[in-house]
Amino acid sequence: MNLEKLLQFLAVMVLLSALANIIAAIISPPDPVTQMFYTIPLQLIVPIISYVLIYKNGIAHFKKKS
Numbered sequence: 001m002n003l004e005k006l007l008q009f010l011a012v013m014v015l016l017s018a019l020a021n022i023i024a025a026i027i028s029p030p031d032p033v034t035q036m037f038y039t040i041p042l043q044l045i046v047p048i049i050s051y052v053l054i055y056k057n058g059i060a061h062f063k064k065k066s
Helices: 003-027 032-055 058-065
Strands: none
Touching: 003 032, 032 058
C-alpha cells in the first residue's frame, strides 16, 4: 500500500468525520442521544467516501472538471 495514499486517506477521513459531527450538531436537537442518531450513520459513510475520493481517483476527477 502506498504510504502517501494512506496518509491522504486518513486526512480525508479526519476532515469528513469533523464535518459529519458539525452537520449532526447543526441539524439535530441539542439532545445527545438524538445527535448520536444523526452522527453514527454519517460516521459509517465517511470511510466509503474517503476510499472513493483517494483510491478511486475521485479527487482527480473533481480537479479535472475545474
